[in-house]
Amino acid sequence: MKADTHPDYHPITVVMTDGSKFVTRSTYGKAGDTLALDIDPLSHSAWTGQQTIMDRGGRVSRFNDKYSFLKK
Secondary structure (H helix, E strand, C coil): CCCCCCCCCEEEEEECCCCCEEEEEECCCCCCCEEECCCCCCCCHHHHCCCCCCCCCCHHHHHHHHCHHHCC
C-alpha cells in the first residue's frame, strides 16, 4: 500500500443554525477551522416536518401558471 494516501483527519468546530457548537474530526479545512451550517437537522424540512417551497428563478410560479387549468 502507498504511504500518505489517506486524508488528514483533524478536529474542527461545527456551528449549527441555532448557534450551538460541537467539535468533530473531519478532512474539512485545517485543524481548528469552523464550519457554519446553512441547513442542518434543526432547520431542514425532512426533520422538522414543515415543508416550504422555495421559488428560485420563478420555476414554481411558471409551473403553476402552465398547469393551472388542472386545478379544480
